[in-house]
Amino acid sequence: xxxxxxxxxEKLFGEKYAVKPMDLTINNGEFVCLLGxxxxxxxxxxxxxxxxxxxxxxxxxxxxxxxxxxxxxxRDIAFVFQxxxxxxxxxxxxxxxxxxxxxxxxxxxxxxxxxxxxDILRIGHMLKYKPGKLSGGDxxxxxxxxxxxRRPKAFLMDEPLGALDAELRxxxxxxxxxxxxxxxxxxxxxxxxQVEAMALSDRIVVMSAAEVQQVxxxxxVYYDPANLFVAGFIGSPGMNVLKGQLxxxxxxxxxxxxxxxxxxxxxxxxxxxxxADKNVIVGFRxxxxxxxxxxxxxxxxxxxxxxxxxxxxxxxxGDVPDTHEPTIVHLRTDRMASNPMGSQLRFTVxxxxxxFFDPKSxxxxxxxxxxxxxxxxxxxxxxxxxxxx
Amino acid sequence: MTAVQTQARTSNVQQQKRRRGLSDRAIINxxxxxxxxxxxxxxxxxxxxxxxxxxxxxSAIARKEPVWVGLANYQDILTDPQMWKYFATTxxxxxxxxxMQTLLGFGLALLVREKFKGSGLITTLILIPMMLSPVVVGxxxxxxxxxxxxxxxxxxxxxxxxxxxxxxxxxxxxTPVPNLALWAVALVDxxxxxxxxxxxxxxxxxxxxxxxxxxAVIDRASSWFQFRRxxxxxxxxxxxxxxxxxTIEAFKGFDLVMGMTGGGPGDQTELIAVNLYRQAFQGQxxxxxxxxxxxxxxxxxxxxxxxxxxxxNGLREEG
Numbered sequence: 001x002x003x004x005x006x007x008x009x010e011k012l013f014g015e016k017y018a019v020k021p022m023d024l025t026i027n028n029g030e031f032v033c034l035l036g037x038x039x040x041x042x043x044x045x046x047x048x049x050x051x052x053x054x055x056x057x058x059x060x061x062x063x064x065x066x067x068x069x070x071x072x073x074x075r076d077i078a079f080v081f082q083x084x085x086x087x088x089x090x091x092x093x094x095x096x097x098x099x100x101x102x103x104x105x106x107x108x109x110x111x112x113x114x115x116x117x118x119d120i121l122r123i124g125h126m127l128k129y130k131p132g133k134l135s136g137g138d139x140x141x142x143x144x145x146x147x148x149x150r151r152p153k154a155f156l157m158d159e160p161l162g163a164l165d166a167e168l169r170x171x172x173x174x175x176x177x178x179x180x181x182x183x184x185x186x187x188x189x190x191x192x193x194q195v196e197a198m199a200l201s202d203r204i205v206v207m208s209a210a211e212v213q214q215v216x217x218x219x220x221v222y223y224d225p226a227n228l229f230v231a232g233f234i235g236s237p238g239m240n241v242l243k244g245q246l247x248x249x250x251x252x253x254x255x256x257x258x259x260x261x262x263x264x265x266x267x268x269x270x271x272x273x274x275x276a277d278k279n280v281i282v283g284f285r286x287x288x289x290x291x292x293x294x295x296x297x298x299x300x301x302x303x304x305x306x307x308x309x310x311x312x313x314x315x316x317x318g319d320v321p322d323t324h325e326p327t328i329v330h331l332r333t334d335r336m337a338s339n340p341m342g343s344q345l346r347f348t349v350x351x352x353x354x355x356f357f358d359p360k361s362x363x364x365x366x367x368x369x370x371x372x373x374x375x376x377x378x379x380x381x382x383x384x385x386x387x388x389x
Numbered sequence: 390m391t392a393v394q395t396q397a398r399t400s401n402v403q404q405q406k407r408r409r410g411l412s413d414r415a416i417i418n419x420x421x422x423x424x425x426x427x428x429x430x431x432x433x434x435x436x437x438x439x440x441x442x443x444x445x446x447x448s449a450i451a452r453k454e455p456v457w458v459g460l461a462n463y464q465d466i467l468t469d470p471q472m473w474k475y476f477a478t479t480x481x482x483x484x485x486x487x488x489m490q491t492l493l494g495f496g497l498a499l500l501v502r503e504k505f506k507g508s509g510l511i512t513t514l515i516l517i518p519m520m521l522s523p524v525v526v527g528x529x530x531x532x533x534x535x536x537x538x539x540x541x542x543x544x545x546x547x548x549x550x551x552x553x554x555x556x557x558x559x560x561x562x563x564t565p566v567p568n569l570a571l572w573a574v575a576l577v578d579x580x581x582x583x584x585x586x587x588x589x590x591x592x593x594x595x596x597x598x599x600x601x602x603x604x605a606v607i608d609r610a611s612s613w614f615q616f617r618r619x620x621x622x623x624x625x626x627x628x629x630x631x632x633x634x635x636t637i638e639a640f641k642g643f644d645l646v647m648g649m650t651g652g653g654p655g656d657q658t659e660l661i662a663v664n665l666y667r668q669a670f671q672g673q674x675x676x677x678x679x680x681x682x683x684x685x686x687x688x689x690x691x692x693x694x695x696x697x698x699x700x701x702n703g704l705r706e707e708g
Contacts, residue, residue, distance in 0.1 A: 052603050073609040085604040089622045098618070099608035146608070 002063045002153035002186050003028050004049060009058035011044050017210045018044045021058060024205060024215065026154075029184045033197035036207035037233070042190045043158055045207070049188060050079050050156050062153065078147035082159040084139045086131035092142050093127040099150045117145045120179070137168045144179070154186040161196065173199055194234055198222070206230050223285075225355070228362040231283050237312070239283040240329040243359065246270055246278040250296075253282075255327060256318030258297045263351040265367035273358055273365050280365075281357040286312060286330040288353030291337070295346035301339045302328060310335050315345065443680035450674045462681035471656075472664075472682075479661040482571060483639035486578045490635055493579065494586025495628060501587075502594045512591070519584040527648015530577045531557065534649070559654045570650055570657045577645055582638070586631040593627030594620070626704050633697040640690050661686060 004026040011019040019041040026032045034042035047053035049060060051072035060068045067075050086095050093114060094101075100110045118124045121141045131139050140160055147155055160176070161169045177200055180187055191197050197204050198218045206213040206221055206229075213233075214226035225231035225239065232238035244251040249267075250259040260282060262270070274280055289297075299315040311333045316326040331347060339345055356365040411419075443462055445455035466472050501512050518526070533540045536555040547553045554561040559570035597620065605615045643662040646652060652659040652667070665686065669679035 050607065052606070072603075072606045076609075077607070079604070079607040081600055081604065083600065085598075085600040087601060087604070087619060090618075098605075098610070101618075102605075102608055102610035102614050146604075150608070 003061075004154060004186065004188065005059075005061040005064075006045075006049070007059045007061070009045070009048060009055050009060060011041070011048060011053065012056040017041075019048070020211045022212045024212070026186060026188060029186055031180050031187045031189065031200055031202045033201040033204045034188065034190045034207060035194060035197040035204050036192065036213075038192055040207040041210040042192075042205075042207050046156050046158055046188060046190045050077055051075050052079070076150075076153045078150055078152040078155050080140075080143050080147050080155065080157040080160045082162045084131070084136075084143045084163075086139055086142055086146075088131055091128050091130060092123065092134070095131065095142055096145045096149050099146060113149050117148045120148065120182070121145050121175075135168075136164050137172055140164065140172060141175075144176075148179075148183070152185075154188065157187065157189045159191055160189075161193075162191070169196075176200065194236070206233065208233070223353075224364065225283070226364050228281065228283075228357050231355070231357070231364075235285065237286065237330045239285055239355070240289075241281050241283045241357070242317070242327065242329065244280055244282050246274060246280050251280060251282055253317065253327075255320050256298075258299075258317055260296060260349055260354065261351065263354055263367070266354075266356055266365070268368050269365050270356060275360070279359050281359050281362075283355040283357060284349045284353050286332040288350045289329070289331040289347045290350070291331070291333060291339070291345055292348045293346055295348040297349065298344065298346045299329070301341050301343050301345060302326060304339060304341060306335070308335070311337060311339075313339055313345075315347075439680040439683060442677050443684050445677045447677040448674045449676045455677065458677070462678050463685070465678065466682055466685060472661075474656070475659050475661045475664050478571065478657075478659060479640060479642070481568075482575055482578075482642060482660060483636055485572070485575050486582070486639050486642075487632055487635045489575075489579045490583045490586045491628065491632055493583045494588075494631065495590045495624075497583065497587040498590035498594055502591065515587060516584045518581045519588075521581070523581070523644035524648050526577060526581055527645045530645075531649050534573060557650050557654075559657055565654075568657065570654055574646055574649055574658050577649065578639070578642065581645070582635060586628075586635065589627045589631040590624060593624035596627075597623045626701055629697055629701055629704075633694060633701075636693055636697070637690055640686060640693070 004024075006022055006024040008021040008023060009019065010017065010021040022045070024032075034045055036042045044053060048055045051067070051070060051074075055068055058068070059066055062075060062077070072079075087098065090098065096114050096117065097110050100113060105113075115124075118127065121144060123138065123141050123145060126134060126138060126142075131142060134142065140163075143160070157176075161172050164172060173196060176189075180200075189197075189200060201218055203215060203217055204221050205215050208229050214221055214230045216224070216226075221230055221234050225234060228241060231241060242253050244253045244260075246262065247259075249262050251262055252259050270280060297317070299317040301313055302316040303314040305312040305314070313331045313333055314328050315331055316328055319326055333339065357363065358365055442455060444457060444459060446458045446461075447453070447455035497515060501508055501515070534542075534556040536542060536553050536558075537550070541556065542548050542553045545554075552562045554566075554569070556573035557570055559565055559568075559573075561569070601619055601623075602615060605619055610618065641662050642660045643666060646658050646660055646663050647666075650658045652663045661682075665679055665682050668675045668682060
């Protein structure tokens, strides 16, 4: 197994950046997801690691060895494609044996190795079929087997579940996770599905517009997004973000009379970062709000989504003066709670869950490290995050 | 549906029928029968009439009724060593032309497969021989092969009078070389029809998705291994179709030979189809005999085609 290091790796298509210079270290045995909307450069990054795409600049190290200019076949890396890329004219067995035959391994060894991975993935009964006869899930299992059989240094997976239907995706996701835990193989996994990324990863690399937005554990990107993009992209719906103005110990929101108290640990960082106009963007997750008759936030119920285990309220805090568009925040409530559309409500926001962003750069403003009194430890939060994902 | 509605609909249908006059079936027949009649007159009738003639003694220019002779014509042909020689010539011709066309055509397809500057133009240029009329090709290759001023001898740098080869006469320095004229004709056939094989092979190659090669590179397959295990099996069905077409055409080989040698020198380039023409339309117009020969050729071609088609079906079932 291997460590993968990217140093200022970039990719240009013509004049345009497909991937802006990025640094990333993927540790031995780690499962890292590259997550982002389509066209953000995540697949290009993966293909550069594999060598299917050459980097326009920077260095790629594999176990400390510079492989930037190595041919894909000299990198000892396995790649699982979104559309399986099985050889259609060969049987499942020959597909799995292909990488070993290409190496010129002798027949007996090939048989042992093939039956090994076939047992792991439980695909023994389909060995003599052609891939075209198999379901999407089984084809992807065969593709995984073909990757596993080589015992490569690392696995690269390009949306391997993207072509499967929802139910099968969940099954296969669990299988991939179990496989990773059993093999403890360094894995880089590309997906646009944040649920998948949250469920599988040790760390997530959030990408957008050819740039890395944040690298962190699932809990970190969920609770402490580095910027407004990550705040909005992670979670469904994303983090609520409201434009406000700092006024002493409270933040006043524009266009309505709502205020939120400023958590003490943010006081100094905000004062040192913000401009003279004191404009700031406040973010909080839907589950951070609690309906409370004494709450400092007030709004009108705009819509109610029943999600089974909980309800999601769309609350209008008041129309924006210029555009007359509603200012919507999402709140998560008990499934039994009754908040009919059009009714007024008041709510509070857990100060531990409040985040602040600089309106100019969109970057998160970090709390002062000295005062952690009202901050929950991340470990506790991380279990919650998995429950939600 | 209420009773009133039902009634209204029925009367509506009747109205439509009256207006149209013809039933659907009548219209269908009107479209199908003229075509069928043409097919019967131009295809089915000659097919069966010639089958009948092949069992008779008959000449189209003699004013005599066909005389039933049973299998005598077939017996004649199959026991005539001269005919076996023509079959052998045809077989050799087919083997060499189809073999070379497949090799060269597939090779060319591999070369022009990747897009490069001017690849479209080059592909089109390569296709030109195939678009020419075989008679024209035969005639101008006759000029190219001309021992006195032909371009061919110039190309192989043998232009000394008296020593240069006369390809179509089958001689080098006035000494006969066995089968030289046959290979000269075969060369023209190869020149003319290699582009056809290339075209089919190219469409087969272009249909192979890139990701298969990406997967193979990741699987650390060498170029040769990729060619053997991916390219070849993927392109095989289309290549086999090209081979099938060319084999059938080789057994019907006639136009190029007539344009260049007329079967000569001696009977060196007398392909079976050329001999068939000679029997049917030259000298005695041996119509019955020629019909029998035509049927033998037909059976051979069907047999060969069947082998290929079985192979193709085998590929498809596996795939």
